[in-house]
Amino acid sequence: MMSPSPTTIISGGSRGLGLAVASRLLERGDRIATFSRSGSAALDGLASRHPGRVHHEQFDTADSAAIRRFVANAVDRFGRVDHCVANAAVAAEGILATMSDADIDAMLTVNLRGAIVLVRECVRQFLAQPKARPDAEAGAVVVVSSVVAARGSPGLAVYAATKAGLEGFARCLAREVGPRGIRVNAVAPGFLATELSATLSSADRERIVRRTPLGRLGDTADIVGAIDFLTSPGAAFVTGQTLTVDGGGAA
Ligand SMILES: NC(=O)c1ccc[n+]([C@@H]2O[C@H](COP(=O)([O-])OP(=O)(O)OC[C@H]3O[C@@H](n4cnc5c(N)ncnc54)[C@H](OP(=O)(O)O)[C@@H]3O)[C@@H](O)[C@H]2O)c1
Structure with missing residues (x-):
């Protein structure tokens, strides 16, 4: 008997990297459940090109009860969850000395707490459901970090703290749930041309390109392959x- 196509949960699938990952994984046959605060025409287009295989809800990742309901709704709709991609994030750029509590809280809440709660709900589901096949793994998690976690960048200290936190989270959780057949990895993209990096000045852009061995800024298409791989056999x-x-590392 053929096993059902895998279900992948992706936070922040309405645009940018989350949308690109949703598109790639739909092409390989996955069913996608995603959420964001707003919808988008691009995500609606994806859903109409893949009828019955995209589940989208609109809520804020600060709402843990909504995340719980969303995972339960994905299971009701698709029967199971196989992969979890914690991708949604916000980036408020600015020097720490003048950064507001609201900006600090938003980054901690969305990038770190929201991702942790989503992964917890997915891990609970991985542990509760039967395996897709007797020899299959129980689940795979990918958290989306950033090169600034390891490398640093002025004006991104709080954002980097959330991403470094996520990497530590992934490393520890991998040890915790590995014996139960669940893998946990992080992907750390370099700067990408999306709304999140729209505030990057052209001078910064040129500097990054100059220092990148592969000589250009990354695109979401450059990152989806890594997430496709990490959620594959x-x-x-x-x-x-x-x-x-990151094209070889912009120092
Ligand atoms: N762009 C870069 O240069 C870059 C570099 C390295 C790493 N990354 C990482 O890559 C990932 C994707 O970034 P991106 O560039 O694709 O960002 P993006 O274009 O701004 O998209 C972010 C997604 O997250 C959702 N989101 C944001 N806040 C949310 C909230 N409170 N509740 C629910 N959903 C929320 C957004 O939808 P709504 O706004 O409608 O909620 C959107 O779907 C992030 O983890 C980011 O840190 C990006």
């Missing part, structure tokens, strides 16, 4: 890792 023995995808 090809990565069955890869856990607790941070995969950097």
Whole structure:
């Protein structure tokens, strides 16, 4: 008997990297459950090109009860959850000395707490459901970090703290749930041309390109391959890792 196509949960699938990951994983046959505060025409288009295979809800990731309901709704709709991609994030740029409590709280809440709660709900589901096949893994988690976690960048200290926190979270959780057949990895993209990095000045953009061995800024298409791999059988023995995808490193 053929096993059902996998279900992947992705936070922040309405645009940017989350939308690109949703699109790639739909092409490989996954069913996608995603959420964001707003919808988008691009996500609606994806859903109409893949009828019955996209579940989208609108809520704020600060709402833990909504995350719980969302995972339960994804299970009701698709029967199970196989992968979790914690992607939604916000970035408030600015020097720490003048940063408001509201900006600090928003980054901690969305980037760290929201991701942790989503992963917890998915791990609970991985542990509760029967495996897709007797020899299959129980689940795979990918958290989306950033190169600034390891490398640093002025004006992004709080954002970097959330991403470094996520990487530590992934490393520890990989040890905790590995024996139960669940893999946990992080992907650390370099700067990408999305709304999140729209505040990057052209001078900063040029500096990053100059220092990147592959000589250009990354695109969401450059990152989806890493997430596709880490949620595929090809990565069955890869856990607790941070995969950097940044064109070779802008120092
Ligand atoms: N862009 C870069 O240069 C770059 C570099 C390295 C790493 N990354 C990481 O890559 C990931 C994706 O970034 P991106 O560039 O694709 O960002 P983006 O274009 O701004 O998209 C962010 C997504 O997250 C959702 N989101 C944001 N706040 C939310 C909230 N409170 N509740 C629910 N959903 C929320 C957004 O939808 P709504 O606004 O409608 O809620 C959107 O779908 C992030 O983890 C980011 O840190 C990005």
